[in-house]
Amino acid sequence: MERIYRLLATYRKKTITLSELEQLMKVYFHTYQEFSQAIVELEEEKILRMVKAKGRTARTPSLAFHYRINKSLLAKDFHIELQNYRTTLHPAITIDTYYGKDPSLWKADLPYLLKLDYYLKHYPFPTEQAPAPERSYELVGDEKWIVEKGGKELLDRVGLFEKLQIIPVSEPLMFALNPTKIAEQNQYHLIVENKTTYQGLLPVLLETIFSTLIYGSGKSVIKSIEQFPSQYPVMANHHYFYFGDIDREGISIWYSLAKKQLLQLALPFYQACLTREPTIGKEYQQERTEAVMAFLSVFSNEHQKQIRKVINEGKYYPQETLKAKELQQIWRDTDWTS
Incomplete structure (x- = not known):
């Protein structure tokens, strides 16, 4: 029953229908008799509580058509275990997230x-x-544990990654430069998403107020931005701008990057893209609703409607819709400091 407890504890809703229970547990029980006996036991343990208004089946044993899941009861033993480890593990290991x-x-x-x-109790934190x-x-x-086997995520969960002086x-x-x-x-x-845009802007870098032109290489920048302070160890007030494709993936890259590094959308480039005809071909991309909402909030109401319509139709605006000369003019002529 341990697996059943775990399934119910992590079920996305607080209530569950009988048919949903059957679907959830079908891999563990081969007959109705086995399944129904397990449900009766869960009722007796008060893990499943009948929703009276929905009634019960006429079969034997009779089961409710709808149940409430007592998740607090399911989690009780687990929480006791966490509390016990809380008192024995090194105080720097924070397990509240579990x-x-x-x-x-x-x-x-x-x-x-x-x-x-064991490590923390025998050695000081690295300096x-x-x-x-x-x-x-x-x-x-x-x-390989930190990089390839989930160690980075675990260390973040327990609040240790920064304290252990790890170079990503x-x-x-x-x-x-x-x-x-x-x-x-x-x-x-x-920061620009694509290589074509990077190459188009590079010839006029020295004619702008910008210290660097960064090639994001799609999603790669989400991780590689961590290297920037080491690669460019200049003490100053740094201001970052981002320009990528206006599609679900481009918006998602910007959103993920913005959660790691404070930056602004390079709006003049995006606004220029919106004067062009969108391109067909991004129907397959998955949408991150929170990313799209955050992206749209930066634009005017008119542009928000335009972008939403284009995305919903499976179209997009690639950075390449702007030719090199236009990219260069926008970069040179915009007042980026205001």
């Missing part, structure tokens, strides 16, 4: 948490940074 997660995640993480606990594979081997005896392993960030701006107190950086 209270709202599937217990299976806790069980999978626990062996590594115990290794982290110098180390590459992720080196620190990974030091912590759990597996150099990611591709170097690709950018061009404007040496005339390197001593400025306020420095501006333009």
Whole structure:
């Protein structure tokens, strides 16, 4: 029944119909008799409570057509276990996040948490940074754990990643440098999603107020932006702008990047794209609703309606809709400081 408890504890709703229960449990029971007996046991344990208004079946044993799931009862033993570990694990290991997660995640993480606990109780927190594979081997005896086996996510869950002085392993960030701006107190950086746009803008970098032109390489920038302070260790007030495709994926990249690095949309480029005819061909892309909503909020009401209509029709505006000369003119002539 342990698997059944786990299924019910993580079920997305607080109530469940009998047919939904059958669908959920069909891999564990081969006959109605086995299934119904399990439901009766869950009723007796008060894990499932009948919704009286929906009634019961006429079969034997009789089951309710609709149940409420007592999730607090299902989580009771799990929460007791968490409370016990809370008092024994090193105080720097924060396990509060597990209270709202599937217990299976806790069980999978626990062996590594115990290794982290041993490390923290025998060694001080590192004072110098180390590459992720080196620190990974030091912590759990597996150099691939942090980067390839979910270690980074676990360390973030328990509040340890920053404290362990880990140098992230990611591709170097690709950018061009404007040496005339390197001593400025306020420095501006333009991140572009695609290579064509990067190549189109590069010839006029020295004619702009920007210190760097950064090639995002699609989704790669979401990770590689972590390298920028190391690759460009200049003390200044840094201001970042982003320009990508106006489609679901381009919007999602911007949104993910904006959650890691404070930046603004390079609106003049986007506004110029919106004067062109959209292109067909992005019907297959999945939409992140929160990303689209955040993106649209930056635009005027008229442009919001235009972008929403284009996306809903499976169309998009690629960066390449703007030719190199137009890109260069916009970059040179816009007042990016206001």
